[in-house]
Each structure stands twice: as structure tokens, then as C-alpha cells.
Amino acid sequence: MTGPRFTPLVASLPATVPFVGPETQERARGEAFAARLGANENVFGPSPRAIAAMKRAAPDIWQYGDPENYDLKQALAAHHDIPADNIVVGEGIDALLGYLVRMLVEPADKVVTSLGAYPTFNFHVSGYGGELVTVPFNGDFEDPVALIEKAIEVDAKLIYFANPDNPMGTRHNAAVVQAVINAVPDGSLLVLDEAYVEFATDGTAPPFDVADEKVIRFRTFSKAYGMAGARVGYGVGAVDLISAFNKVRNHFGMNRAAQAGALEALADQKYLEQTIQNVAAARDRITAIAKANGLKAIHSATNFVAIDCGQDGVFAKKVLAALIKRGIFVRMPFVPPQDRCIRLSAGRPEDLNLFQAAFPLALAEARK
């Protein structure tokens, strides 16, 4: 033996990539996409105040970011009216999910999620040797009752529940979510991924109860705040759980300009409101485009919309390929029956103009 000795677990892992990036597809195409609507990004972008803050921070990037994320945590605490000690800031929800799984999941531990839910969470669970147990969606909704029942059945350490959901964009209301939290069995932790919650109507998120040890809630600057490329997410939970992140997190992992940008983005709630309105208008237009093509869009509480292409996953995949060919980057759900849909971001008018023009052609090509 000459090379390094991987752990048996890591040696057994496939070299999975949770998502292929649009840049990879662009390189393969030899051409940039005309509309970038596939990655659940917020095409309306960040607040001008956030942009200005990141520009101001650029010359000072020689300094490491504050490892305590103090200013941002204080601002988030004030914004949510909760103590800062109940907040952990990290390099996007993805990184925080990785830390969380690492803290709780050992080989053969059970983790419950919905079949077809967020692949990056699954990537982390498998990466630490956890055993994923899935329950199907109920229609186009995550099924919280089934999640809890399965968690009790398999003695799950973690239960993943995204509300609003990705990839379908549906949501449960706050009363249902609170009932899920209340039903979490002893020894389980509910991972409530609220990445898209700012786009949802009031009454989607129950109030924070930071004393509750049975749930950790994740929020992000990647979606409503339009800063996916900055990598700023946060978790809200009980003090013991939140402070445990300090045992494993990359203390100096935050980009300094991103910290500054997030702080200003949070302060500009007026811009956030405008974004939410822009996104709502774009969702309506996508729904109208679907209808004009004889199809139905799933009602969405997020900044993306799943369009039911009216047939199976094979057909939707053809539609997707035909859109990609026309320079429209979209994605689709991974598993049936949700994979009858394509999923696209609530784009700017110019993005949706392109989609509107390409969609009938893509459908016609797929039907051939």
C-alpha cells in the first residue's frame, strides 16, 4: 500500500455531486444561458445597500471575517426578537446542514426525509454514514404526518422538513408546522428548512420558540435576500444545540464581504418587500404562461414554480432538454410523480419573455 488510507466510510462513498452547476452546462454547450432560471436563485438580486456594502468591503478583504459573526447575529437577534445565543451563522444552509449532520449522525443512524426532497441534505447524511429513510410526498406536498410516524418507527435522529418545500414550492401553514414540531419524538431533532419562507404568505412560519430543543430552523440570505453566491445562512435553535456548532464549525469560514453584505441586506427590509412583490408577480406570470400552453403550474410559496408538463418524467425531461437547448436553464424534480414537472425561478420580465417564447417550442419538440 502506498497511497493514503481513507476511512472505510469515505472509501465507500460515491463521488456524488448534489447538483450540476449551470456553468458546467454552459461549458458543455459552448454558450452562456440566455435565462438562468434553474438553480432557485433570486434573479432580482440583492439590495443596492448590500451591493454597496460588499463593494466597500472589497479592499479590506485582507482581513479575516469576524469568527463570531457578532454584528450579523446581533442584527438577526433584533430582527427576529430572539437572543443572539440562539443563532448560529454559517457558510450557507448547506454548510450548516453538514455541521449538524456531523454532530448527530453516525453510521447506521436513521434520518427521515421526503423522497425527492433536498439532495444536499441527503449528501451530508450519506456522507456521515447515516441511513436515509424516506416517505413519499402527499400529492405535491411534503407529508408531515408521515415524516413523524416514520421517525417514531425508525427512531430517527433527524427529521428533515422543508417549509415551503423544494422542489414543488408548496407549503403548510403555521398551525401544521407547529403541530409537527410538537409531535417530534424524544431523541429526534426536526430540521425545519425555511430557506424560502420569506416568499410565503404570513401564517407559514410559527413564532420562534428558542427554548424548544426539538427543532432547529434554517434561514438564508441566498433566496429572498438574493445573495446565493455570498454563502450566508443561519440556524435558530436551543442554546445547547447552537453552541455545539462551535465544536465543529469552520470558525474563520465566513467571507468578510458577505458578512457586511448580509448585514445591509437585512437592514433593507423595504427592498425585501419589493423583491417579494416582484417574485409574486413573476409567479403569476409563469402560471399564466403554463395556462396559455394548456398546462397547470403548482401553486408556489417560493421564488420558483413547478409546471406540470402533463405527462411523465420522461416527457418532462424532454421539455427540459428542449428548453436548455434554447438557452433557458431550468431544472426538474428527481422522482415520480413530481418529475412530471419542470421547475423554474421567478425571473425578471426579460427572463420570462424568453421562457414564454421558448416554452411552446420546447413542448412541441418534446411531443414529437
Place this chain on the structure above:
Amino acid sequence: MTGPRFTPLVASLPATVPFVGPETQERARGEAFAARLGANENVFGPSPRAIAAMKRAAPDIWQYGDPENYDLKQALAAHHDIPADNIVVGEGIDALLGYLVRMLVEPADKVVTSLGAYPTFNFHVSGYGGELVTVPFNGDFEDPVALIEKAIEVDAKLIYFANPDNPMGTRHNAAVVQAVINAVPDGSLLVLDEAYVEFATDGTAPPFDVADEKVIRFRTFSKAYGMAGARVGYGVGAVDLISAFNKVRNHFGMNRAAQAGALEALADQKYLEQTIQNVAAARDRITAIAKANGLKAIHSATNFVAIDCGQDGVFAKKVLAALIKRGIFVRMPFVPPQDRCIRLSAGRPEDLNLFQAAFPLALAEARK
């Protein structure tokens, strides 16, 4: 039991913080530092081209970064004249060290490093349950012979060797480093941390041999390129090892503006040359200041200098505290006999003016 069930390993970990950040100290002081010279940051900052690129990228931060880091890897491959497949880009060397340790280290696995070497590496090793085995410095130098001997003795999975060294700033020449690589025992991997190597004279780094499975070398944009707060590091190694990072890394973890900035920083080798000259001049000046105070600076191949305060660690700590009190942020080595020193960054003339004025006062106060 009501709360989440941590893994036994994570439950056993202390809530260690590898370093207290300067911002934390500033909040405690109620005042910003006048000179920020403690965190091995490059006070000369990034290339104006890198700054401009990060500013240009700010409005597009709504897009995730390219998960393949394709452009940066291609540029690094060209720069080092090695294939891109031998390069992994990540969120700073810190994150890459974390991924590497995760891939190789299980509870009770042995890892060899120098007593007093980089704490963040140790943080990761302990965090994955590895057993750290240390060898002392030889004088103010890491002792590569002792590292290899100890690795053979304990059957180490990883051997950490920083060249140039942190915290002392000393270096071994390329022939010695190559001899270390050649001596790595079967089943061990040498982690050659070259974070500071651009500051060292020619003849410090042996040529890359990307076929060699016994070594992974880490470089960064945090030091010579002046972008610590951007979080961009990279590793160079054999293809099998490099591709294994894809099993565990945070694929969408890179800040998009940081990717753009690093690309321009790399392209501006003229600016890098200027920085290296600025740093060399600052090192000379620190050495002269030490001498003017009757003390000796350790000859440094990095952008920081350790000044031997002439007594023990208790005394050096007093000097450090007296400097901090005067608004000069510096740090010091953790273990004797290196902790007889304080360590400060090669600052700008205005930073070193402040240090020059404060140092005699701090020494006098410490001697009282």
C-alpha cells in the same frame, strides 16, 4: 431524553475556538485596534485588479458560484504547469484541512504534527476523533526527521508539516522538503502546508510531482495574495486523492465574488512581486526594531516575524498584553520555548510606526 442525541464523539468535544478573533478583543476593549498585526493577515491587501473583480461581481452575487471552480482551477493549472485534475479549490485551507481529515481520520487514528503548530489542523483532527501525536520543534524549526520517525513509530495516517512554518516563520529548503516527501511511510499522507511559501526565497518549495500519492500540498489566496477574508485555498495532489474531495466537500460552498477575485489576483503576478518586496522590507524593519530594543527577531520566510522577548512565556505574555493595551494587535506562540516570542505581521510603514513607538513602552511595562 428530550433533546437531540449528539454522537458520542461530538458530545465529548470541548467547545474549542482555535483562535479568538481581533473583533472579539476590540469589543472587549470598546475600541478598535490601531494596528492589526496579530492574525498573519497581509496588511498590504489584494491586487487592485482583484478588488475591482470583487466589486464587479457584487451585483451578480445572486448567482451561486461555479461548484467546479473551473476557471480558477484552469488558471492555477496553467500557473503551476500541472493538470487541473490535480487541484482542489476550497473555502480556504482551513476548510480543505477539515475535508481531508474527515476523509482519512477515524477515532483513534494517529496524526503527527509539531507541538505548537497550526491549531486549526489540530481542531479538525480532534474533531474527527483522531489522536494527535506531537514532536517538539528543533530550535525554532519544525523537525522533519522527528516528524517522519514519529509517523513510522505510531503508523500515522497524516503528517502535518508547514513550510514555511507558523508561528515561527522559519523554513526548510526544497531539498529537505523533498527528502521529507520521499521518506513518508506507506499508508501515511504528508500534509504540506505551504500557506506562506510565496514569501519565501526561491529554493523553498520543491517542484510539484502530482503523481506522488504520499503528499498533498496546500496553498492559499489568504496570505501573499492578501485575501484572507475571501476564503480561497487550494490543494495539489494525486488525482485519486483530489477527486475524493468531491465525496465530502461543500460543492456550492465558494463565494462567487471570491472566485472572481482570486482569478484576477493570480493573474496580477506583478502586484504579488510588489507585495513580496513590501513584506521583505517590513520584516527587515521589524528586525531592526527588535534590535533597537536589545532583542532578536527570528529570521522569517513569511509575512510575520517572531520576536524573541528574551525571557519566558510569562514575560512575553506581559509584553503582548501591554501592546494590546496600546492598540497593537499581536499574537504569540502557544508552547515553550517558542512562547518566549511575540509574533506580528509585516505591516505597512504606518503600522510599524505605531509598533515602534509602543514596543519600548510595552517592554518597560512588562519588566516592571
